[in-house]
Amino acid sequence: MKISGAESQVMDALWRQGPLTVDGVLAQVGEAHGWQVGTVKTLITRLLHKGAIEGRREPEGYRYHPLVSRADYVQGESQSLVDRLFGGEVAPLVAHFAEHRALSPKDIKLLRQLMAELPEEEGGADDE
Structure with missing residues (x-):
């Protein structure tokens, strides 16, 4: 599922605060972006x-809540990025960031921890 940048702002509000009415979404993200109620309704x-x-009718109006979890959305978007730009391989993505953005000591420490936690592949072709 492709979600635009503006739509993702609405989703973020629903993931953080949902369920929300149109007015609730407007209060959470609309004002910061200069959106009027019509824009928020269009995005919804x-x-x-x-x-x-999905929306549920309640006395104060429709309340909207996400049907897609944030984790599932992030996973799909991350995989799509890696597939499109790096041939489905994560190592070139990390190399790109290492070459074009200074990795902080904290970044490097976290990457080392993540690497240490990965299971070793038995009998893999990449063993040197």
């Missing part, structure tokens, strides 16, 4: 059509 309608959210 798009997300409804994509099946990313």
Whole structure:
């Protein structure tokens, strides 16, 4: 599922604070982006059509909540990025960041910890 940058702002509000009404979404993210209520309604309608959210009628109006978890969305977007730009391989992605963005000591420590926690592949072709 492709979610635009603006739509992802609505999703973030719903993941953090949901379920929310249109006014609730507007209060959470609309004002910071200069969006009017019509813009928020349009974004919500798009997300409804994509099946990313659902609305329930309540006395104060419709309340919307996500049907896609943030973790699942991030996983899909991350995999899509790696597939599109790095041929599905993570190492070139990390190399790109190491070459084009200074990795902090904290970044390096975290990467080392992550690498240490990965299971060793038995009998892999990459063993040297």
